[in-house]
Amino acid sequence: MGKVQVHIPVLLKEVVTSFEGLNNGVFVDATLGMGGHTREILEQIPNSSIIGIDLDSEAVMLARQNLKNFGNRVNIAKGNYVDMVQIARNFNKLNVDGVLLDLGFSSVQIDDAKRGFSFKYDSELDMRFDKTKGVSASDVLNSLDEAELADMFYTYGEERQSRIIAKSIVKSRPVKTTYELTEIISNIKRKSKSKIHPSTKVFQALRIYVNQELKNVEKGLEEAMKLLKFGGKISVISYHSLEDRIVKNFLRKNSIDCICPVSMIECQCNHTATIKIVNKKVIKPTEKEIKNNPRSRSAKLRIAQRIPLAEIV
CATH class of the missing domain: 3.40.50.150 (Vaccinia Virus protein VP39)
Incomplete structure (x- = not known):
């Protein structure tokens, strides 16, 4: 931990x-x-x-x-x-x-580098509140089709660039770590002027989806x-x-x-x-x-x- x-x-x-x-x-x-x-x-x-x-x-x-x-x-x-x-x-x-x-x-969850909740640490993409049940964020990223990923990012993260991010993820598969995902998103949102980190909305969407x-x-x-x-x-x-x-x-x-x-x-x-x-x-x-x-x-x-x-x- x-x-x-x-x-x-x-x-x-x-x-x-x-x-x-x-x-x-x-x-x-x-x-x-x-x-x-x-x-x-x-x-x-x-x-x-x-x-x-x-x-x-x-x-x-x-x-x-x-x-x-x-x-x-x-x-x-x-x-x-x-x-x-x-x-x-x-x-x-x-x-x-x-x-x-x-x-x-x-903070226990987000600051535990092994849990995969934060884009600040390089770790396996897990994001499950209960690590003994369900599918991990990595499983989700590598199994849903492009349209399903885009819909998830838009619905649960209110991410406006959901389609292009989903397309890039599918092309880059397998995506297994937080840094791999963050790099994909950052390459798309380089010119973003938002005060929040480019990966915030996608990580939120994944966490919500994984934990229902x-x-x-x-x-x-x-x-x-x-x-x-x-x-x-x-x-x-x-x-x-x-x-x-x-x-x-x-x-x-x-x-x-x-x-x-x-x-x-x-x-x-x-x-x-x-x-x-x-x-x-x-x-x-x-x-x-x-x-x-x-x-x-x-x-x-x-x-x-x-x-x-x-x-x-």
């Missing part, structure tokens, strides 16, 4: 504040990472306990180490947050007071709703427009009573709101936080509350 073992939790104060008042609460940190958010919740919210979930074996190992002093206040499971209901049941928890979803990948991230976001939100008690809260941190759009639309849909098309004169959907949105305006990192932790710059926090039983007519 690389030298960097520290992951700075994003929007830490804001996340803890979102769960204020839920003393004695049971929480799910569905994207545990190294346990930074969990540690702060346990320290700041009296008598709280947490179920921590992460797909990454190395993150789970480090979190167990970092949180061992909290004893039985924290239970940790290796798993996917799309299975959080079953995981919570395994710990005899049928309902919880709060759920946190931090949809970014951690966008599909998992929707499923994870649905699982969280099943777990939340009346009055419980969900806090979600997203990092790019694709996942933030899913979060925003999901919370909005579940916060209104009718989802019928505007053209319908009378409501026929029988849909009722189950949550209310806490922060009408998305919460972003302060300039100070961005300066201390540049990786937080694109973070957006959205908070919602399961409608308390007393407010349900």
Whole structure:
């Protein structure tokens, strides 16, 4: 593993504040990472306990180490947050007071040169959160046809030069390392004036595709709703427009009573709101936080509350 073992939790104060008042609460940190958010919740919210979930074996190992002093206040499971209901049941928890979803990948992953997440290091193109399952980024690059690659880069990375990049990759196969892929992209985007690295969007697209991230976001939100008690809260941190759009639309849909098309004169959907949105305006990192932790710059926090039983007519 690389030298960097520290992951700075994003929007830490804001996340803890979102769960204020839920003393004695049971929480799910569905994207545990190294346990930074969990540690702060346990320290700041009296008598709280947490179920921590992460797909990454190395993150789970480090979190167990970092949180061992909290004893039985924290239970940790290796798993996917799309299975959080079953995981919570395994710990005899049928309902919880709060759920946190931090949809970014951690510094442990990006700074580990062997994982293939970063174009800063030369390594095998893997990019799997769970290295024991699924196909690697290299497998994807060398098996999809040109049209499929172009579609992936455009859909998941919003890469405008997706077609020419896909064509060049197919011509250069096999592409097995991060530097090989970065060189292909750099040769195409030499004159780019963008502030972001030329490879950023393609690497994002590959990571999302390999880990089925966008599909998992929707499923994870649905699982969280099943777990939340009346009055419980969900806090979600997203990092790019694709996942933030899913979060925003999901919370909005579940916060209104009718989802019928505007053209319908009378409501026929029988849909009722189950949550209310806490922060009408998305919460972003302060300039100070961005300066201390540049990786937080694109973070957006959205908070919602399961409608308390007393407010349900």
